[in-house]
Amino acid sequence: MLHKTRGIVISYIRYRETSIIVKIYTEKFGIQSFIENGVRSSKGKNKIALFQPLTLLDMVVYHDEKKDLHRISEAKSGFPFRSLPYDIHKSSIAMFLDEVLNKTLQEHTENDALFDFLYHSLIFLDETDEHFENFHLIFLLKYAFFLGFSPENAQEIVSQFRELNVLIPFENDYQKLMNQLIMADYQTPLFMNRAVRNHLLEIIIAFYKIHVEEFGEIKSLQVLREVLS
Structure with missing residues:
Protein backbone atom coordinates (compact mmCIF):
# COMPACT_ATOMS: atom_id res chain seq x y z
CA MET A 1 0.00 0.00 0.00
CA GLY A 78 11.09 18.55 1.86
CA PHE A 79 13.32 21.46 2.83
CA PRO A 80 16.34 22.36 0.69
CA PHE A 81 19.17 23.25 3.04
CA ARG A 82 20.68 26.69 2.52
CA SER A 83 23.85 26.38 4.61
CA LEU A 84 24.02 23.05 6.45
CA PRO A 85 25.97 21.10 3.78
CA TYR A 86 28.27 24.01 2.93
CA ASP A 87 29.25 25.62 6.24
CA ILE A 88 32.07 23.51 7.72
CA HIS A 89 31.01 24.27 11.29
CA LYS A 90 27.40 23.28 10.68
CA SER A 91 28.27 20.26 8.56
CA SER A 92 30.60 19.00 11.31
CA ILE A 93 27.79 19.32 13.85
CA ALA A 94 25.43 17.55 11.43
CA MET A 95 27.88 14.68 10.85
CA PHE A 96 28.17 14.21 14.62
CA LEU A 97 24.41 14.33 15.17
CA ASP A 98 23.82 11.86 12.36
CA GLU A 99 26.22 9.39 13.94
CA VAL A 100 24.40 9.71 17.26
CA LEU A 101 21.03 9.19 15.56
CA ASN A 102 22.39 6.17 13.72
CA LYS A 103 23.25 4.61 17.07
CA THR A 104 20.08 5.53 18.95
CA LEU A 105 17.03 5.71 16.67
CA GLN A 106 15.43 2.32 17.08
CA GLU A 107 11.65 2.59 17.16
CA HIS A 108 9.66 1.35 14.17
CA THR A 109 6.46 3.16 15.07
CA GLU A 110 5.04 6.63 14.64
CA ASN A 111 6.25 9.26 17.09
CA ASP A 112 5.08 12.71 16.02
CA ALA A 113 6.78 14.57 18.85
CA LEU A 114 10.19 13.02 18.21
CA PHE A 115 9.94 13.46 14.45
CA ASP A 116 8.95 17.12 14.79
CA PHE A 117 11.79 17.73 17.24
CA LEU A 118 14.39 16.29 14.86
CA TYR A 119 12.91 17.88 11.74
CA HIS A 120 12.66 21.39 13.17
CA SER A 121 16.02 21.15 14.97
CA LEU A 122 17.73 20.55 11.63
CA ILE A 123 15.85 23.44 10.02
CA PHE A 124 16.89 25.72 12.87
CA LEU A 125 20.54 24.73 12.49
CA ASP A 126 20.36 25.41 8.77
CA GLU A 127 18.66 28.79 9.12
CA THR A 128 20.49 30.28 12.08
CA ASP A 129 23.50 32.49 11.44
CA GLU A 130 24.88 32.92 14.95
CA HIS A 131 25.21 31.31 18.38
CA PHE A 132 25.03 27.71 17.11
CA GLU A 133 28.40 26.59 18.53
CA ASN A 134 26.57 24.92 21.45
CA PHE A 135 23.76 23.53 19.32
CA HIS A 136 24.95 19.92 19.59
CA LEU A 137 25.12 20.09 23.39
CA ILE A 138 21.57 21.41 23.71
CA PHE A 139 20.35 18.96 21.08
CA LEU A 140 21.75 15.95 22.94
CA LEU A 141 20.16 17.03 26.21
CA LYS A 142 16.77 17.59 24.56
CA TYR A 143 17.01 14.40 22.51
CA ALA A 144 17.68 12.40 25.71
CA PHE A 145 14.12 13.25 26.78
CA PHE A 146 12.73 11.28 23.85
CA LEU A 147 15.07 8.40 24.60
CA GLY A 148 13.78 8.29 28.18
CA PHE A 149 16.75 9.45 30.25
CA SER A 150 16.75 13.25 30.18
CA PRO A 151 18.51 14.67 33.27
CA GLU A 152 16.54 17.19 35.30
CA ASN A 153 19.72 18.87 36.45
CA ALA A 154 23.48 18.43 36.69
CA GLN A 155 23.24 16.83 40.12
CA GLU A 156 21.35 13.91 38.61
CA ILE A 157 24.26 13.31 36.23
CA VAL A 158 26.73 13.59 39.12
CA SER A 159 24.76 11.03 41.16
CA GLN A 160 24.64 8.53 38.31
CA PHE A 161 28.35 8.96 37.59
CA ARG A 162 29.12 8.35 41.25
CA GLU A 163 26.86 5.32 41.43
CA LEU A 164 28.38 3.74 38.30
CA ASN A 165 31.95 4.86 39.01
CA VAL A 166 32.24 7.05 35.90
CA LEU A 167 35.49 8.90 36.50
CA ILE A 168 35.02 12.19 34.67
CA PRO A 169 35.69 15.46 36.52
CA PHE A 170 32.49 17.44 36.95
CA GLU A 171 33.26 20.42 39.17
CA ASN A 172 30.76 23.03 40.35
CA ASP A 173 31.52 25.48 37.56
CA TYR A 174 30.76 22.82 34.96
CA GLN A 175 27.61 21.82 36.83
CA LYS A 176 26.36 25.41 36.65
CA LEU A 177 26.96 25.49 32.91
CA MET A 178 25.28 22.11 32.49
CA ASN A 179 22.20 23.40 34.31
CA GLN A 180 22.12 26.35 31.92
CA LEU A 181 22.36 24.00 28.95
CA ILE A 182 19.54 21.81 30.29
CA MET A 183 17.29 24.87 30.52
CA ALA A 184 18.46 26.49 27.28
CA ASP A 185 16.77 26.80 23.92
CA TYR A 186 18.74 26.76 20.70
CA GLN A 187 18.58 30.56 20.59
CA THR A 188 20.13 30.93 24.06
CA PRO A 189 23.65 32.40 23.80
CA LEU A 190 25.94 30.63 26.28
CA PHE A 191 29.52 31.78 26.01
CA MET A 192 32.27 29.25 26.74
CA ASN A 193 35.66 28.45 25.27
CA ARG A 194 36.52 25.35 23.27
CA ALA A 195 38.01 23.44 26.21
CA VAL A 196 34.93 23.96 28.37
CA ARG A 197 32.57 23.04 25.51
CA ASN A 198 34.52 19.87 24.74
CA HIS A 199 34.54 18.79 28.38
CA LEU A 200 30.78 19.33 28.69
CA LEU A 201 30.33 17.25 25.54
CA GLU A 202 32.48 14.49 27.05
CA ILE A 203 30.21 14.50 30.11
CA ILE A 204 27.04 14.30 28.01
CA ILE A 205 28.42 11.48 25.88
CA ALA A 206 29.39 9.56 29.01
CA PHE A 207 25.83 10.05 30.24
CA TYR A 208 24.54 8.61 26.96
CA LYS A 209 26.84 5.61 27.30
CA ILE A 210 25.26 4.83 30.67
CA HIS A 211 21.81 4.66 29.12
CA VAL A 212 22.30 3.48 25.52
CA GLU A 213 23.53 -0.09 25.15
CA GLU A 214 26.47 -0.43 22.75
CA PHE A 215 26.67 3.31 22.19
CA GLY A 216 30.38 2.93 21.59
CA GLU A 217 32.74 5.55 20.25
CA ILE A 218 31.75 8.49 18.08
CA LYS A 219 34.09 8.58 15.07
CA SER A 220 33.16 12.13 14.08
CA LEU A 221 33.88 13.54 17.54
CA GLN A 222 37.48 14.51 16.86
CA VAL A 223 36.54 16.45 13.73
CA LEU A 224 33.82 18.28 15.66
CA ARG A 225 36.26 19.22 18.41
CA GLU A 226 38.78 20.59 15.95
CA VAL A 227 36.33 22.56 13.85
CA LEU A 228 34.49 24.22 16.74
CA SER A 229 37.63 25.83 18.09
Whole structure:
Protein backbone atom coordinates (compact mmCIF):
# COMPACT_ATOMS: atom_id res chain seq x y z
CA MET A 1 0.00 0.00 0.00
CA LEU A 2 1.18 3.52 -0.81
CA HIS A 3 1.63 6.05 1.96
CA LYS A 4 2.70 9.70 2.08
CA THR A 5 5.23 10.52 4.78
CA ARG A 6 8.02 12.89 5.58
CA GLY A 7 11.43 11.44 6.32
CA ILE A 8 14.91 12.22 7.63
CA VAL A 9 17.72 10.31 5.93
CA ILE A 10 20.03 8.65 8.46
CA SER A 11 22.45 6.64 6.32
CA TYR A 12 22.80 4.44 3.28
CA ILE A 13 24.95 1.53 2.15
CA ARG A 14 25.80 0.44 -1.35
CA TYR A 15 23.83 -2.50 -2.69
CA ARG A 16 24.90 -4.39 -5.79
CA GLU A 17 26.26 -2.32 -8.68
CA THR A 18 23.98 0.71 -8.86
CA SER A 19 21.61 0.55 -5.89
CA ILE A 20 21.56 1.56 -2.24
CA ILE A 21 19.76 0.53 0.92
CA VAL A 22 18.88 3.71 2.75
CA LYS A 23 17.83 4.03 6.38
CA ILE A 24 15.25 6.77 6.89
CA TYR A 25 13.47 7.96 10.01
CA THR A 26 9.92 8.39 8.76
CA GLU A 27 7.14 10.41 10.32
CA LYS A 28 4.59 7.65 9.83
CA PHE A 29 6.51 4.43 10.49
CA GLY A 30 9.60 5.34 12.52
CA ILE A 31 12.97 4.02 11.36
CA GLN A 32 12.70 2.03 8.13
CA SER A 33 15.00 0.68 5.42
CA PHE A 34 14.32 1.21 1.72
CA ILE A 35 15.97 -0.15 -1.40
CA GLU A 36 16.53 2.43 -4.12
CA ASN A 37 17.62 1.12 -7.49
CA GLY A 38 19.79 2.83 -10.07
CA VAL A 39 20.86 5.86 -8.04
CA ARG A 40 24.56 5.03 -8.42
CA SER A 41 24.34 4.76 -12.20
CA SER A 42 25.19 7.62 -14.57
CA LYS A 43 21.49 8.28 -15.10
CA GLY A 44 20.74 8.38 -11.38
CA LYS A 45 23.73 10.40 -10.16
CA ASN A 46 21.61 13.47 -9.38
CA LYS A 47 19.05 11.45 -7.43
CA ILE A 48 21.56 10.13 -4.91
CA ALA A 49 21.89 13.67 -3.52
CA LEU A 50 18.43 13.12 -2.00
CA PHE A 51 19.81 10.37 0.22
CA GLN A 52 22.70 12.19 1.86
CA PRO A 53 22.54 11.98 5.68
CA LEU A 54 19.99 14.28 7.36
CA THR A 55 18.30 15.28 4.10
CA LEU A 56 14.64 16.12 4.79
CA LEU A 57 12.31 14.33 2.38
CA ASP A 58 8.69 14.28 1.27
CA MET A 59 8.01 10.73 0.16
CA VAL A 60 5.44 8.33 -1.18
CA VAL A 61 6.43 4.83 -0.08
CA TYR A 62 5.32 1.24 -0.38
CA HIS A 63 5.11 -0.10 3.17
CA ASP A 64 4.32 -3.62 4.30
CA GLU A 65 4.48 -4.30 8.04
CA LYS A 66 5.52 -7.90 7.33
CA LYS A 67 8.67 -6.80 5.47
CA ASP A 68 11.95 -5.35 6.69
CA LEU A 69 12.85 -3.71 3.37
CA HIS A 70 10.53 -1.30 1.57
CA ARG A 71 10.47 0.73 -1.63
CA ILE A 72 10.11 4.41 -2.40
CA SER A 73 7.63 5.42 -5.10
CA GLU A 74 8.42 9.14 -5.03
CA ALA A 75 10.94 11.29 -3.12
CA LYS A 76 11.71 14.98 -3.20
CA SER A 77 13.40 17.45 -0.91
CA GLY A 78 11.09 18.55 1.86
CA PHE A 79 13.32 21.46 2.83
CA PRO A 80 16.34 22.36 0.69
CA PHE A 81 19.17 23.25 3.04
CA ARG A 82 20.68 26.69 2.52
CA SER A 83 23.85 26.38 4.61
CA LEU A 84 24.02 23.05 6.45
CA PRO A 85 25.97 21.10 3.78
CA TYR A 86 28.27 24.01 2.93
CA ASP A 87 29.25 25.62 6.24
CA ILE A 88 32.07 23.51 7.72
CA HIS A 89 31.01 24.27 11.29
CA LYS A 90 27.40 23.28 10.68
CA SER A 91 28.27 20.26 8.56
CA SER A 92 30.60 19.00 11.31
CA ILE A 93 27.79 19.32 13.85
CA ALA A 94 25.43 17.55 11.43
CA MET A 95 27.88 14.68 10.85
CA PHE A 96 28.17 14.21 14.62
CA LEU A 97 24.41 14.33 15.17
CA ASP A 98 23.82 11.86 12.36
CA GLU A 99 26.22 9.39 13.94
CA VAL A 100 24.40 9.71 17.26
CA LEU A 101 21.03 9.19 15.56
CA ASN A 102 22.39 6.17 13.72
CA LYS A 103 23.25 4.61 17.07
CA THR A 104 20.08 5.53 18.95
CA LEU A 105 17.03 5.71 16.67
CA GLN A 106 15.43 2.32 17.08
CA GLU A 107 11.65 2.59 17.16
CA HIS A 108 9.66 1.35 14.17
CA THR A 109 6.46 3.16 15.07
CA GLU A 110 5.04 6.63 14.64
CA ASN A 111 6.25 9.26 17.09
CA ASP A 112 5.08 12.71 16.02
CA ALA A 113 6.78 14.57 18.85
CA LEU A 114 10.19 13.02 18.21
CA PHE A 115 9.94 13.46 14.45
CA ASP A 116 8.95 17.12 14.79
CA PHE A 117 11.79 17.73 17.24
CA LEU A 118 14.39 16.29 14.86
CA TYR A 119 12.91 17.88 11.74
CA HIS A 120 12.66 21.39 13.17
CA SER A 121 16.02 21.15 14.97
CA LEU A 122 17.73 20.55 11.63
CA ILE A 123 15.85 23.44 10.02
CA PHE A 124 16.89 25.72 12.87
CA LEU A 125 20.54 24.73 12.49
CA ASP A 126 20.36 25.41 8.77
CA GLU A 127 18.66 28.79 9.12
CA THR A 128 20.49 30.28 12.08
CA ASP A 129 23.50 32.49 11.44
CA GLU A 130 24.88 32.92 14.95
CA HIS A 131 25.21 31.31 18.38
CA PHE A 132 25.03 27.71 17.11
CA GLU A 133 28.40 26.59 18.53
CA ASN A 134 26.57 24.92 21.45
CA PHE A 135 23.76 23.53 19.32
CA HIS A 136 24.95 19.92 19.59
CA LEU A 137 25.12 20.09 23.39
CA ILE A 138 21.57 21.41 23.71
CA PHE A 139 20.35 18.96 21.08
CA LEU A 140 21.75 15.95 22.94
CA LEU A 141 20.16 17.03 26.21
CA LYS A 142 16.77 17.59 24.56
CA TYR A 143 17.01 14.40 22.51
CA ALA A 144 17.68 12.40 25.71
CA PHE A 145 14.12 13.25 26.78
CA PHE A 146 12.73 11.28 23.85
CA LEU A 147 15.07 8.40 24.60
CA GLY A 148 13.78 8.29 28.18
CA PHE A 149 16.75 9.45 30.25
CA SER A 150 16.75 13.25 30.18
CA PRO A 151 18.51 14.67 33.27
CA GLU A 152 16.54 17.19 35.30
CA ASN A 153 19.72 18.87 36.45
CA ALA A 154 23.48 18.43 36.69
CA GLN A 155 23.24 16.83 40.12
CA GLU A 156 21.35 13.91 38.61
CA ILE A 157 24.26 13.31 36.23
CA VAL A 158 26.73 13.59 39.12
CA SER A 159 24.76 11.03 41.16
CA GLN A 160 24.64 8.53 38.31
CA PHE A 161 28.35 8.96 37.59
CA ARG A 162 29.12 8.35 41.25
CA GLU A 163 26.86 5.32 41.43
CA LEU A 164 28.38 3.74 38.30
CA ASN A 165 31.95 4.86 39.01
CA VAL A 166 32.24 7.05 35.90
CA LEU A 167 35.49 8.90 36.50
CA ILE A 168 35.02 12.19 34.67
CA PRO A 169 35.69 15.46 36.52
CA PHE A 170 32.49 17.44 36.95
CA GLU A 171 33.26 20.42 39.17
CA ASN A 172 30.76 23.03 40.35
CA ASP A 173 31.52 25.48 37.56
CA TYR A 174 30.76 22.82 34.96
CA GLN A 175 27.61 21.82 36.83
CA LYS A 176 26.36 25.41 36.65
CA LEU A 177 26.96 25.49 32.91
CA MET A 178 25.28 22.11 32.49
CA ASN A 179 22.20 23.40 34.31
CA GLN A 180 22.12 26.35 31.92
CA LEU A 181 22.36 24.00 28.95
CA ILE A 182 19.54 21.81 30.29
CA MET A 183 17.29 24.87 30.52
CA ALA A 184 18.46 26.49 27.28
CA ASP A 185 16.77 26.80 23.92
CA TYR A 186 18.74 26.76 20.70
CA GLN A 187 18.58 30.56 20.59
CA THR A 188 20.13 30.93 24.06
CA PRO A 189 23.65 32.40 23.80
CA LEU A 190 25.94 30.63 26.28
CA PHE A 191 29.52 31.78 26.01
CA MET A 192 32.27 29.25 26.74
CA ASN A 193 35.66 28.45 25.27
CA ARG A 194 36.52 25.35 23.27
CA ALA A 195 38.01 23.44 26.21
CA VAL A 196 34.93 23.96 28.37
CA ARG A 197 32.57 23.04 25.51
CA ASN A 198 34.52 19.87 24.74
CA HIS A 199 34.54 18.79 28.38
CA LEU A 200 30.78 19.33 28.69
CA LEU A 201 30.33 17.25 25.54
CA GLU A 202 32.48 14.49 27.05
CA ILE A 203 30.21 14.50 30.11
CA ILE A 204 27.04 14.30 28.01
CA ILE A 205 28.42 11.48 25.88
CA ALA A 206 29.39 9.56 29.01
CA PHE A 207 25.83 10.05 30.24
CA TYR A 208 24.54 8.61 26.96
CA LYS A 209 26.84 5.61 27.30
CA ILE A 210 25.26 4.83 30.67
CA HIS A 211 21.81 4.66 29.12
CA VAL A 212 22.30 3.48 25.52
CA GLU A 213 23.53 -0.09 25.15
CA GLU A 214 26.47 -0.43 22.75
CA PHE A 215 26.67 3.31 22.19
CA GLY A 216 30.38 2.93 21.59
CA GLU A 217 32.74 5.55 20.25
CA ILE A 218 31.75 8.49 18.08
CA LYS A 219 34.09 8.58 15.07
CA SER A 220 33.16 12.13 14.08
CA LEU A 221 33.88 13.54 17.54
CA GLN A 222 37.48 14.51 16.86
CA VAL A 223 36.54 16.45 13.73
CA LEU A 224 33.82 18.28 15.66
CA ARG A 225 36.26 19.22 18.41
CA GLU A 226 38.78 20.59 15.95
CA VAL A 227 36.33 22.56 13.85
CA LEU A 228 34.49 24.22 16.74
CA SER A 229 37.63 25.83 18.09
